[in-house]
Amino acid sequence: MLDVKDAVVRYGTITALHGISFNVQQGEIVTLLGANGAGKSTTLRMLSGLHAPASGQILFEGKDVTKTKAHEFAELGICHVPEGRRIFPQMTVQENLEMGAFTRKGSTSEDLDKMYATFPILKDRRKQIGANLSGGEQQMLAIGRALMGRPRLLLLDEPSMGLAPMIVATIFGIIGEIRDSGTTVLLVEQNAAHALHLADRGYVMENGRIAFGDLAKNLLNDERVRAVYLGESVEG
Amino acid sequence: MGAFGHYLAAHLDTLKSEFWALFVGGVANGLLYGMIAVGYTLVYGVLRLINFAHSEIFMSGGFAGYFVLRYFVGSGAPPAGMSSVGLIILGVLVGGLVGAIVATVLERVAYRPLRRRNAPKLAYLISAIGASYFLFNLAGKEFGHLAYSTPQPYINHPVFHIFGAPVQMYFVIIFLVGLVMFASLDRIISKTRLGRGIRAVAQDAETASLMGVNIDRTIAITFIVGGTLGGAAGFLFGLNFGVVYTMGFVPALKAFTAAVLGGIGNLRGAMIGGLILGIFESLSLVFVQAAYIDVVAFGILVTVLLVRPTGILGERLGRAA
Numbered sequence: 120m121l122d123v124k125d126a127v128v129r130y131g132t133i134t135a136l137h138g139i140s141f142n143v144q145q146g147e148i149v150t151l152l153g154a155n156g157a158g159k160s161t162t163l164r165m166l167s168g169l170h171a172p173a174s175g176q177i178l179f180e181g182k183d184v185t186k187t188k189a190h191e192f193a194e195l196g197i198c199h200v201p202e203g204r205r206i207f208p209q210m211t212v213q214e215n216l217e218m219g220a221f222t223r224k225g226s227t228s229e230d231l232d233k234m235y236a237t238f239p240i241l242k243d244r245r246k247q248i249g250a251n252l253s254g255g256e257q258q259m260l261a262i263g264r265a266l267m268g269r270p271r272l273l274l275l276d277e278p279s280m281g282l283a284p285m286i287v288a289t290i291f292g293i294i295g296e297i298r299d300s301g302t303t304v305l306l307v308e309q310n311a312a313h314a315l316h317l318a319d320r321g322y323v324m325e326n327g328r329i330a331f332g333d334l335a336k337n338l339l340n341d342e343r344v345r346a347v348y349l350g351e352s353v354e355g
Numbered sequence: 356m357g358a359f360g361h362y363l364a365a366h367l368d369t370l371k372s373e374f375w376a377l378f379v380g381g382v383a384n385g386l387l388y389g390m391i392a393v394g395y396t397l398v399y400g401v402l403r404l405i406n407f408a409h410s411e412i413f414m415s416g417g418f419a420g421y422f423v424l425r426y427f428v429g430s431g432a433p434p435a436g437m438s439s440v441g442l443i444i445l446g447v448l449v450g451g452l453v454g455a456i457v458a459t460v461l462e463r464v465a466y467r468p469l470r471r472r473n474a475p476k477l478a479y480l481i482s483a484i485g486a487s488y489f490l491f492n493l494a495g496k497e498f499g500h501l502a503y504s505t506p507q508p509y510i511n512h513p514v515f516h517i518f519g520a521p522v523q524m525y526f527v528i529i530f531l532v533g534l535v536m537f538a539s540l541d542r543i544i545s546k547t548r549l550g551r552g553i554r555a556v557a558q559d560a561e562t563a564s565l566m567g568v569n570i571d572r573t574i575a576i577t578f579i580v581g582g583t584l585g586g587a588a589g590f591l592f593g594l595n596f597g598v599v600y601t602m603g604f605v606p607a608l609k610a611f612t613a614a615v616l617g618g619i620g621n622l623r624g625a626m627i628g629g630l631i632l633g634i635f636e637s638l639s640l641v642f643v644q645a646a647y648i649d650v651v652a653f654g655i656l657v658t659v660l661l662v663r664p665t666g667i668l669g670e671r672l673g674r675a676a
Contacts, residue, residue, distance in 0.1 A: 169561065169564070169565075188564075189561075190564045190566075190567050190570065191567075192567075193567035194567055199565045207554070207555055207559060207562070207563075208558055208559075210551075210554065210558065218551065218555055218566045218568075219566060221548070221551070221552065221555075221566045221567045221568055222567035264566075
């Protein structure tokens with residue numbers, strides 16, 4: 120579904136991604152793991168047109184989207200839940216959700232009902248402005264907003280960041296449901312244990328490169344992953 | 356009671372007797388300030404910069420309206436009835452259209468290239484001032500340095516009285532045009548898809564682009580919207596005060612004051628700020644000579660910046676309410 124080939128991203132003179140290649144298949148949850156600054160968020164931002172690759176190629180459903188502009192991705196079927204949620208602070212919950220369907224024509228009331236069914240708390244708060252929501256509510260709103268665009272590929276950047284463990288569990292449960300309902304997910308996550316238990320496959324990024332990738336269950340048992348990302352001591 | 360007491364007592368009497376006449380004039384001026392101020396505040400919302408060339412958008416609208424009236428009315432007798440109404444509507448439309456065109460060109464030539472290069476904010480300011488000088492000097496070169504008085508498309512007369520104070524036809528026109536413009540703008544920004552895009556860009560441009568909002572197009576539209584109101588205000592201003600190449604400077608600076616007073620970035624703030632400034636200025640005529648009226652306006656600007664830099668409604672960016 121998504122095929123990234125040798126993508127290079129530069130910020131001025133700094134190279135953030137040194138030619139990464141990976142793919143995501145239809146119906147999967149694929150997770151990108153790695154330390155801060157490894158290039159995970161940059162990868163997602165590249166896939167949304169926020170950073171154009173200096174070289175390399177991105178194919179989405181067989182179509183070359185390497186030069187596609189940021190505002191054109193939503194319509195193509197790639198929606199992005201950005202790091203830090205980035206809720207529109209002065210819009211109501213409902214207006215935020217409707218922004219997610221900005222490029223879609225026709226009525227959105229059916230999608231709104233669906234979002235309110237998935238996230239009942241948002242229904243209670245639909246007239247409140249985004250700035251007044253808790254972190255967990257904002258994360259649900261950010262996910263709901265992206266789903267309003269009816270994406271076929273959902274990019275999730277650090278959905279657990281700064282949230283209480285119980286809320287993280289809820290959010291991860293919802294991510295699983297999103298995949299089960301047919302939306303492919305590319306997940307960037309600090310919480311490697313959570314991510315690998317949910318994902319089908321994973322890639323480990325180091326210093327702007329993809330170090331290795333495997334099935335999530337293999338990565339859970341991989342010594343390198345266990346030592347560095349799962350914080351366990353490697354058993355003898 | 357000292358000399359100051361007598362001064363105050365005498366002027367309070369004048370204020371009492373002249374209040375409604377001054378108030379009506381102040382509201383009319385205030386609506387014009389507000390129409391210009393929304394242009395500042397909309398552009399500030401999406402670009403975080405003050406478009407200091409906005410004064411020339413106003414001037415262009417003034418000249419456009421002047422030429423419309425010179426063509427249709429010329430030196431003949433002022434028309435009456437429906438032809439007056441038609442001419443005023445035509446003047447507002449042409450003034451607004453020319454304002455929008457000048458605003459679009461400004462955005463393309465003076466701002467967009469800087470945005471492409473991620474230029475620092477100071478560069479935009481210099482670019483705006485340069486564009487402003489270019490435009491008003493161009494007008495000065497083309498139309499001369501003397502003021503033209505605008506041929507009147509109607510006969511000015513008191514239409515009705517409010518608490519004994521006459522309300523002139525000119526004021527009625529400003530009230531109607533101003534209210535229609537404010538009401539439509541408010542509705543566009545708070546209710547339509549276009550307005551939602553503008554608010555989204557104002558609140559978080561990058562995230563707005565992830566939602567599919569075309570930032571370049573949205574910025575261009577805010578210039579068009581602000582330019583339309585500014586150009587229409589130029590026409591209404593020129594109707595009474597005539598047109599000259601430097602006509603934009605003072606009204607636009609006052610409108611900027613109004614935008615800051617109401618809270619820059621806040622649409623309703625710009626409208627309210629314009630009204631308050633207009634009324635305050637007008638009522639202050641009781642206490643100071645007309646020559647000092649600009650001192651009052653800019654005194655307000657300085658005071659607001661010192662006491663409440665966020666303005667009356669604060670900076671609630673992108674919020675219609």
